[in-house]
Amino acid sequence: MKQIMDGNEAVALAAKLARVKVISAYPITPQTTVVEKLADYVSNGELDAEFMKVESEHSAMSACIGAAATGVRAFTATSSQGLMLMSEMLYVAAGLRLPIVMTNANRSISAPLSIWCDQQDSMTVRDSGWIQLYCENNQEILDTTIQAFRISEELLLPVMVCYDGYILSHTLEPVDCPDQADVDAFLPRYNYPYALDPEKPVSIGAVGVPEYYMEFRYLLQKAVQESKAKIVEIDREFKRRYGRGYGILEKYQSDDAEVVILTMGSLSCSCKDIVDSLRQRGEKVGLVKLKSFRPFPTEEIIEALGRAKAVAVVEKDISLGYAGGLFIDTAAAFVNTGKAPLMINFICGLAGRDVTSAHLKQAIRETQKAAETGKVEKKIRWLGLQEKLVEE
Amino acid sequence: MKLKPGAVITEPGSSERYETGGWRTFRPHIDDSKCTGCGICWLFCPEAAITKDKPPKVDLRYCKGCGICANECPVKAIIMMEEGRK
Numbered sequence: 001m002k003q004i005m006d007g008n009e010a011v012a013l014a015a016k017l018a019r020v021k022v023i024s025a026y027p028i029t030p031q032t033t034v035v036e037k038l039a040d041y042v043s044n045g046e047l048d049a050e051f052m053k054v055e056s057e058h059s060a061m062s063a064c065i066g067a068a069a070t071g072v073r074a075f076t077a078t079s080s081q082g083l084m085l086m087s088e089m090l091y092v093a094a095g096l097r098l099p100i101v102m103t104n105a106n107r108s109i110s111a112p113l114s115i116w117c118d119q120q121d122s123m124t125v126r127d128s129g130w131i132q133l134y135c136e137n138n139q140e141i142l143d144t145t146i147q148a149f150r151i152s153e154e155l156l157l158p159v160m161v162c163y164d165g166y167i168l169s170h171t172l173e174p175v176d177c178p179d180q181a182d183v184d185a186f187l188p189r190y191n192y193p194y195a196l197d198p199e200k201p202v203s204i205g206a207v208g209v210p211e212y213y214m215e216f217r218y219l220l221q222k223a224v225q226e227s228k229a230k231i232v233e234i235d236r237e238f239k240r241r242y243g244r245g246y247g248i249l250e251k252y253q254s255d256d257a258e259v260v261i262l263t264m265g266s267l268s269c270s271c272k273d274i275v276d277s278l279r280q281r282g283e284k285v286g287l288v289k290l291k292s293f294r295p296f297p298t299e300e301i302i303e304a305l306g307r308a309k310a311v312a313v314v315e316k317d318i319s320l321g322y323a324g325g326l327f328i329d330t331a332a333a334f335v336n337t338g339k340a341p342l343m344i345n346f347i348c349g350l351a352g353r354d355v356t357s358a359h360l361k362q363a364i365r366e367t368q369k370a371a372e373t374g375k376v377e378k379k380i381r382w383l384g385l386q387e388k389l390v391e392e
Numbered sequence: 393m394k395l396k397p398g399a400v401i402t403e404p405g406s407s408e409r410y411e412t413g414g415w416r417t418f419r420p421h422i423d424d425s426k427c428t429g430c431g432i433c434w435l436f437c438p439e440a441a442i443t444k445d446k447p448p449k450v451d452l453r454y455c456k457g458c459g460i461c462a463n464e465c466p467v468k469a470i471i472m473m474e475e476g477r478k
């Protein structure tokens with residue numbers, strides 16, 4: 001049944017449909033209404049779960065770790081500074097191979113203080129061992145959050161579902177909501193093989209001495225890298241059931257495109273519009289929307305972008321002192337292949353700065369110029385920067 | 393032995409198989425003639441690597457050579473000697 005809801009409600013509804021047993025969360029803009037909605041569900045009896053009010057995000061993730069270790073389905077949601085504060089425990093959750101689902105309403109990082117959207121927060125914790133899936137619209141948020149529980153529990157890996165703060169978290173859209181019975185059939189009972197149980201004692205969180213630590217990191221790296229196949233498989237099953245699937249990345253008019261935009265999240269939607277309008281004028285442009293940033297789908301990226309003459313990597317984050325995270329990883333994907341398209345990194349939309357169609361067209365024009373001349377004048381470009389304010 | 397995901401240990405007491413004696417730089421040497429058998433070394437040993445006998449026996453598979461026994465012995469019957477020295 002279709003309902004009108006914002007991205008945060010889509011998250012809360014997905015967690016309810018997944019019958020989460022422990023919710024441990026701390027409210028933070030723009031995630032707050034996720035927590036409010038879940039608290040409503042618990043207090044009015046729609047959801048049978050333990051709702052833990054904790055004093056910080058560090059505690060929120062710690063409680064999720066404890067809950068997941070007892071073998072119940074644990075969930076939390078955060079944004080920005082909250083994600084930074086829990087970062088220590090993110091690494092613990094992944095290192096302990098505990099299935100936890102967290103949604104992150106993407107928001108910029110202080111300083112300067114800002115509550116508006118960019119993807120710096122989740123980009124900053126990309127090395128933590130969490131699977132990271134980015135969503136384009138509210139339907140995808142709901143669907144991905146439901147899928148995330150399956151992925152997480154089948155692989156014993158935590159999954160972070162990322163969606164743009166305000167742009168999706170607070171924007172109403174029609175969302176096709178599955179029935180409880182449907183979701184129950186898709187999501188079997190959570191069964192953690194090493195659940196804490198006095199009858200079957202286990203040790204969790206033992207020291208990793210130099211003789212063993214590397215092997216555990218190797219196993220974690222292998223698990224995250226190989227999760228790609230499972231993500232695709234679960235998405236296919238979801239599609240068979242609900243008619244909606246997303247893949248590990250989406251290719252939009254990109255097969256014969258000379259210039260391709262690569263991006264993640266809600267920007268994909270604006271890019272599709274631009275691609276459509278330029279295609280009508282006969283310009284060979286396309287879009288690749290990356291859904292899974294971790295695991296990074298190297299082979300699929302090479303396949304999707306390898307035939308283009310030039311690629312515009314458009315993203316709302318930057319690894320200070322180098323380039324955008326998506327750009328860095330995409331460039332690295334082509335290493336040793338002997339043939340890589342030209343690439344320009346467009347940094348845009350930081351802390352809620354509007355990314356207009358004029359900006360995106362400018363990015364395409366500059367990338368088309370590179371494709372024609374075979375040269376990139378400046379590898380990293382800032383879109384929509386007020387240059388008069390920063391010139392010396 | 394295959395490692396379990398997340399470093400979970402499912403076998404209680406398995407740390408007994410991890411012999412920490414290899415950490416040792418100094419080894420306790422007990423002068424049997426001075427030992428009164430008071431049991432203080434046994435009580436203080438953080439690794440439970442000393443028996444409550446007179447004279448006590450040190451389990452060198454686990455003794456890390458911390459020297460607490462030598463420090464606590466009221467009659468100075470234990471001295472710490474560098475490994476490899478006689």
